Amino acid sequence: MNYRPRDTPFCDIAYLTRSEHRVSTLIALTERPRSRSELCELAGVSSSTMRRTLDEFDDRLWVRKDGYQYVTTRLGAVIASGMEDLIDRVETERKLRAVWHWLPEAISELPFETWSDLTVTTAEPNAPYRPVSRFESLLREATTIRFLRPEVALMDLCFDLIHQLVGEGVEMTLIDRPECHQYFLSTYPKRSSEMVQQDNFTILEHANLPSYGVGLLDERVTISCYEENTGTVHALVDSDAPAVHEWATAVYERYRASAHHAEPQRRVE
Numbered sequence: 569m570n571y572r573p574r575d576t577p578f579c580d581i582a583y584l585t586r587s588e589h590r591v592s593t594l595i596a597l598t599e600r601p602r603s604r605s606e607l608c609e610l611a612g613v614s615s616s617t618m619r620r621t622l623d624e625f626d627d628r629l630w631v632r633k634d635g636y637q638y639v640t641t642r643l644g645a646v647i648a649s650g651m652e653d654l655i656d657r658v659e660t661e662r663k664l665r666a667v668w669h670w671l672p673e674a675i676s677e678l679p680f681e682t683w684s685d686l687t688v689t690t691a692e693p694n695a696p697y698r699p700v701s702r703f704e705s706l707l708r709e710a711t712t713i714r715f716l717r718p719e720v721a722l723m724d725l726c727f728d729l730i731h732q733l734v735g736e737g738v739e740m741t742l743i744d745r746p747e748c749h750q751y752f753l754s755t756y757p758k759r760s761s762e763m764v765q766q767d768n769f770t771i772l773e774h775a776n777l778p779s780y781g782v783g784l785l786d787e788r789v790t791i792s793c794y795e796e797n798t799g800t801v802h803a804l805v806d807s808d809a810p811a812v813h814e815w816a817t818a819v820y821e822r823y824r825a826s827a828h829h830a831e832p833q834r835r836v837e
Contacts, residue, residue, distance in 0.1 A: 580628065584651060589613050590621055591655070594630060594640065594648045601637040660684045667803045670793035672780060674815050675805075685809040691802050699804035700725045703783075703790060706806060707733065710785035713740040716820050717781040720751050721799045722792055727752070731759045734769045741770040743820075743827050745777060764830075772827035782816050789816040 584590050589611035596602060596610055608618045622638055625631040630644030640648065660683050667688055668676070675686075689702040704726050707713065713733070723730065723742075734740055742749075749771055753760045763769045781792030789812045793803040807813075 580647075583624065584647075587621075589617075591648075591651050593618070593621060594625065594644060595652060597631060597638055597640045598645050598648045601634055601639045603637050607638070656684065663688050666690055667793050667805060670780060670803065671791065671805065672778070672815075672819075674819075675791070675812070678811055678815075682807075682809045682811050685812075686805050686807045689804045689806075691800075697725065699792070699801045702804050702806070703792075704729055706783075706785050706788060706790060710788075711738060712784075712786055713738060714784040714820055715741070715781065716743045716783075716823050717777045717792070718742055718744055718748070718783070719781055719792065719794055719799045719801070720748055721794070722781065722801050723752070724755075727756060727759075731756075731763060734763045734766055737768055739768045741772065741824075743772045743774050743777070743823055745775065746773045746830070749773060749830055771830050772824065773830050774823055774827040777823065778819070782819050784813070784816055784820055787813060789813050791816075 584594070593607055593611050596607065602610070604615065604618050604622065607622075608615055611618065613621075622631060625638075625644065626633070628643075629641055630647060631638050631640055657680065660680070664671070664683060664686065667690065675683075687702075689699045691697070691699055700722060703722060707726060707729055710733075730740070764771060779796065780794065781790070783790035783792070788806055788808045791805040792801060793805065794800065795802060
């Protein structure tokens with residue numbers, strides 16, 4: 569055995585993370601035995617670099633040689649699994665970092681496994697409508713739509729699709745501020761009038777809504793992250809995780825219980 573004890577676990581962690589190919593190589597060897605040439609091709613490094621890496625792994629008792637191939641030991645498999653978990657956690661944290669301050673507190677209290685199921689679509693300088701496009705793609709797949717605080721900036725760009733879905737019989741209920749409903753009634757008077765007369769379309773008003781939007785599109789939940797003053801859509805978070813759906817349903821029903829139907833004279837000109 570060539571094992572040399574390191575000062576602390578951080579020495580081994582630092583070694584693995586200083587070059588990206590090291591973790592991927594160790595993980596690849598947990599899948600099946602591989603030759604050095606195959607590992608070079610997978611990692612995109614030279615033969616000499618891979619030789620040094622495998623020597624270091626062998627020195628730590630993470631791998632052993634079996635003929636011309638290398639395999640992980642039980643110790644190496646445990647380290648590879650732990651690094652995969654850590655990478656998954658960091659990737660999830662990086663995904664949520666940009667929208668964390670917009671998310672409802674209840675989402676931050678859910679288990680990590682639920683966080684990893686969240687799909688985050690953010691607006692970028694060269695693609696400001698990415699969240700709206702993502703929302704529109706989810707709308708197309710839905711058969712029942714319930715939405716708390718849809719907001720003009722999100723729904724205006726989807727209005728043609730919404731009108732189409734209502735005409736096709738999709739059940740839709742929108743709970744929003746009176747001024748938002750009035751915007752659509754005045755901007756699209758003919759089509760809005762057609763929609764509000766459909767039995768499958770309901771608009772409700774509420775004067776005190778949360779800072780975010782919550783959509784229930786069948787089993788998928790959307791959370792809209794709005795700019796406080798302008799209502800601009802900065803991000804859309806969506807998930808079909810049961811815990812997120814349970815939370816979203818409770819929030820929606822709580823506000824629906826205190827919402828009221830739009831006044832007839834404001835609904836139809």
